[in-house]
Structure formats: structure tokens, C-alpha cells
Amino acid sequence: MTDPKPGPPVQRRKVFYLPGYDPFPPRRYRELYRREGAAQAEISGYVLDLQGMPGGPGWTVRYLENDQEVETSVTVLVWSDLVQASMRGGVLASYLALLHTVWIYLSSGAFLRLARLRKGPVIAALYPIVALLAQLALAVGVGVGVASLIGGGFGFGLGVLTALGLLQLACRVDRWLYAHYLMRDYAYSAAEGGAYPAALAEKLTQFADTIVEAVTEGADEVLLVGHSSGAYLAVSVLAEVQRRGTRAAGVPIALLTLGQVVPMVSALPKADQLRADLAEMGAQSEIFWLDVTAPGDGCAFALCDPVAVSGVAGDDQRAPVIISARFTETLAPETWARLRWRFFRLHFQYLCAFDRPGDYDYFRITAGPLTLRQRFGTRASSPSVLRRNVAPRP
Structure with missing residues (x-):
């Protein structure tokens, strides 16, 4: 694990989780975090205390390790109503x-x-x-x-x-x-050739509003986590946040994309908004962006640079840092043997406990005392990253 950049420890964090195409309510993710977080805490030797968030789609987490205590609020950005309607x-x-x-x-x-x-x-x-x-x-x-x-x-x-x-x-x-x-x-x-449907575009604007509000309220870090198809939606949300200019608040903003399927949409002819957002997020350095996939996840475009493969990487590309969760190393052999053919379950492994966590520990990242930039800011992308352009020709 690389040494993190120096900086004050996080004491208060706001996390926003943007799920993929999922009709289920936020409590599914709360219970997953509760169950898997408890398992990871026991393996890794820290304490996680999770409480429901009254009247809201989320939960609060108290993290304790070596006399360091962090309070984190996790909010699910809900678009399951659109998913339910589409099904x-x-x-x-x-x-x-x-x-x-x-x-x-x-x-x-x-x-x-x-x-x-x-x-x-x-x-x-x-x-x-x-x-x-x-x-x-x-x-x-x-x-x-x-x-x-x-x-x-x-x-x-x-x-x-x-x-x-x-x-x-x-x-x-x-x-x-x-x-x-x-x-x-x-x-x-x-459905619309890669363009965002109007109802979804409206949701993304609302999500950007929510994150801007969180930044102005102050925290030691505001972290947006996007999983699966939620990863490319998260890119568009933070591109909008970036355009609004939140740097004056001085609050670190970070993006963590997990199991991304960006090329499935950015390769479509009308995905102009997504490609523009990818170009913007790839060229900036104010928002630290870490992309995590694993070759063992057959549902994700593992170790594919989402900016480069979308044909919008410039000479000044700075983001994201792309690493592998290395399922075959971070899961015990018996766990890997049990999960390797359960493709849908493996696609959610990023949100779960690992038997042998390396530098990727979802619960330390989302609840621990280091910002995403402190934890991974000096980390180089995997040398096996693919950057082949699959975008449509202009």
C-alpha cells in the first residue's frame, strides 16, 4: 500500500451512494453495509457502529480505530422509482x-x-x-x-x-x-441512443444540488460512490458540480466508481452529454477520482480507462486513477471458489467484505480517517489498463 499524502484526519464525512439500475429501496444497501461492514471490521480490526437515518434514505456510521473516531453520514441517491417505471x-x-x-x-x-x-x-x-x-x-x-x-x-x-x-x-x-x-x-x-432520458437528467440535476448543498454545509470530505451503471451517472453528477464551482468552499470532493460499465453507454451515438462529462472529469484535478474494477467481475469493463475508451482523453488527462480490487488475491481461495461463477454477486463484491483486504477496503474508504486523495493520491494506475477508443466516429 502506498503512503498517503499528509493531511489532517477526517472527523466528519458525507458519503453519497449512487446505485446502478436497481428497483429496490435504499434499505437494501443499508443492510448490505451493516452486514458486510461488521464482517470487514472483525477481519481488519476496527469498529463500525451503524445507525439508521431517521426520515432519510441513508444511515450514519461511527468508525473507531487506534483512538481515531470518524462520523460519516451515508445517503443513497434514489432513482429506483425510474427503474421501477421502466420495468x-x-x-x-x-x-x-x-x-x-x-x-x-x-x-x-x-x-x-x-x-x-x-x-x-x-x-x-x-x-x-x-x-x-x-x-x-x-x-x-x-x-x-x-x-x-x-x-x-x-x-x-x-x-x-x-x-x-x-x-x-x-x-x-x-x-x-x-x-x-x-x-x-x-x-x-x-433507449435514446445513449442520451439521458428527461426524467433521469432531472434526477441528476437534483443529485448535483444535493452534493453542492452538502459541500456548503462543510465536512472534511464529500465522497460520491457510483456502482455499475451508477458509475457513469456519478461522473455526470460531479461534472455538473464542478461546473458550478465549489472550490471556494474548501471541502475535498472525491469520486469513487466501482464496477463501471461506462463504455456500454459512451459507445452509443447520442451519448454526447456523457462523453462531454467524461472529458471534463478526466481533465480536472480538483475532484479526486478513483476507479476500481476487477478482472474477476464479468459484468464490468475491468481496467478500462472510462475517459480514454470513450474517445475524450486529451493530452492533459489527469483522472481517474484506475486500480484492480484483485478478487483472486483479496478473497480467500474457498471464498473465490464459492463466488467465481456467481457473476451477479461478484459484481457487488466491491461493496462487501474481503478476506484479505489490500489497499481497497470499502468500509475504510467510506468511513475511515483518510480522504480518498490521502489514501490513493500517490497511487499509479494499473499498468494493464486498456485505453482503446471505442467511441462512435463524429
């Missing part, structure tokens, strides 16, 4: 989303460009397509079989009902398959 419509909506999303990625050439980067997230993107088409083929095959066996108009009607019933059943058990969920996820990001 309505049942089976038919999922198949219409499939057709529309495949058309956008193929007709724009984005899919072929993305295939030049990490194969894991490309395979993950293909999974819901293959799974939904397999479910459709199975349902139709069984329906045809029923119709042929019974015959006549009654048999035809029963075959249709059987096929529809099987498709509905597959949708009901999607909590284990994730096919419909992932399809809606990709469809939401691609």
Missing part, C-alpha cells in the same frame, strides 16, 4: 426492449466496437438476449407440441395459452435468472 409492461415489453436494444447496438456499430474491449461484459450483455430467445423457443415448441397433440381449434388455443403461460413463468422466476432484469437494464441505457 413495467411484463413479458411483451421485455421482448420489445430486446428488439429495440439489439437494433441500436448493431446498427450503430457499438456492439462490434465494444467487443474489442473486455469480453466479459460483452458476454454478459449477450446473456439476456440468448436467455430470452431460448425461453421463447422453448415456450413456442411446447405450445406447438400441445396443439399438435390435441388438434383442432381447441388444441391451437390451448397451445397458445401454454406458450404464454411458460413465458409468464419464466418471468416470475427471473429473480434467479436475471434475463428480464438485465434486458431492461441495457434497454434503459440505450
Whole structure:
């Protein structure tokens, strides 16, 4: 672990967590933080005391280690209402989303460009397509079989009902398959060719307002954490904060992106706002930006520079610092053996306890006595970072 830059220890921090495409309420993340934080504290030898935040989507954390005490408030930036609205419509909506999303990625050439980067997230993107088409083929095959066996108009009607019933059943058990969920996820990001839908753009403005207000209230650090698709949303939020000019407040602002899928959106033809925000955040140095992924996470674009691969890296690029969480080293062999094929669970490992934490400890970062810049400001990016440009041509 590199020595942190000197500076006063953090005594009071404000953390904002921006989840990915997730219909669940903030309490899911509170309980995850409570459970995994307790496990990490026991492994690493510090104390975490978590309390709910009355009337708000978050919680407070008291961190204690070697007579250092830190008070942190964690607030979830909620856009689950938009996710829930986008997931309505049942089976038919999922198949219409499939057709529309495949058309956008193929007709724009984005899919072929993305295939030049990490194969894991490309395979993950293909999974819901293959799974939904397999479910459709199975349902139709069984329906045809029923119709042929019974015959006549009654048999035809029963075959249709059987096929529809099987498709509905597959949708009901999607909590284990994730096919419909992932399809809606990709469809939401691609619906307007990479441009932010109006309702989401309004949310991002509100999130920027919230962070600016937190900066003016004063703290030793204001940290925004974006996970999965929440990572690229967090980039746009802090780009807006940067444009408003918060440096006068003198409060350190930092960005931590985890398991990012930035290229899935920035490679689309109408993602102009995201690419502009990436360019701005990549060129500035006022907001310290750390990007953490892991090759073991098949759902993320591991060790891909989100600025460079989006085609907006200039000669003056300063951010982000890009490191790996190194799952195969920081998880015990038995833990890795248990999780390595649970791809969705691994995508959330960044928010969980590690058996052998190195310099990446989510709970020390979000609740401990060092700012993100103090902890990682002298750290160089991994030498295996990919910077291949997959952005659409102008």
C-alpha cells in the first residue's frame, strides 16, 4: 500500500451512494453495509457502529480505530422509482426492449466496437438476449407440441395459452435468472441512443444540488460512490458540480466508481452529454477520482480507462486513477471458489467484505480517517489498463 499524502484526519464525512439500475429501496444497501461492514471490521480490526437515518434514505456510521473516531453520514441517491417505471409492461415489453436494444447496438456499430474491449461484459450483455430467445423457443415448441397433440381449434388455443403461460413463468422466476432484469437494464441505457432520458437528467440535476448543498454545509470530505451503471451517472453528477464551482468552499470532493460499465453507454451515438462529462472529469484535478474494477467481475469493463475508451482523453488527462480490487488475491481461495461463477454477486463484491483486504477496503474508504486523495493520491494506475477508443466516429 502506498503512503498517503499528509493531511489532517477526517472527523466528519458525507458519503453519497449512487446505485446502478436497481428497483429496490435504499434499505437494501443499508443492510448490505451493516452486514458486510461488521464482517470487514472483525477481519481488519476496527469498529463500525451503524445507525439508521431517521426520515432519510441513508444511515450514519461511527468508525473507531487506534483512538481515531470518524462520523460519516451515508445517503443513497434514489432513482429506483425510474427503474421501477421502466420495468413495467411484463413479458411483451421485455421482448420489445430486446428488439429495440439489439437494433441500436448493431446498427450503430457499438456492439462490434465494444467487443474489442473486455469480453466479459460483452458476454454478459449477450446473456439476456440468448436467455430470452431460448425461453421463447422453448415456450413456442411446447405450445406447438400441445396443439399438435390435441388438434383442432381447441388444441391451437390451448397451445397458445401454454406458450404464454411458460413465458409468464419464466418471468416470475427471473429473480434467479436475471434475463428480464438485465434486458431492461441495457434497454434503459440505450433507449435514446445513449442520451439521458428527461426524467433521469432531472434526477441528476437534483443529485448535483444535493452534493453542492452538502459541500456548503462543510465536512472534511464529500465522497460520491457510483456502482455499475451508477458509475457513469456519478461522473455526470460531479461534472455538473464542478461546473458550478465549489472550490471556494474548501471541502475535498472525491469520486469513487466501482464496477463501471461506462463504455456500454459512451459507445452509443447520442451519448454526447456523457462523453462531454467524461472529458471534463478526466481533465480536472480538483475532484479526486478513483476507479476500481476487477478482472474477476464479468459484468464490468475491468481496467478500462472510462475517459480514454470513450474517445475524450486529451493530452492533459489527469483522472481517474484506475486500480484492480484483485478478487483472486483479496478473497480467500474457498471464498473465490464459492463466488467465481456467481457473476451477479461478484459484481457487488466491491461493496462487501474481503478476506484479505489490500489497499481497497470499502468500509475504510467510506468511513475511515483518510480522504480518498490521502489514501490513493500517490497511487499509479494499473499498468494493464486498456485505453482503446471505442467511441462512435463524429
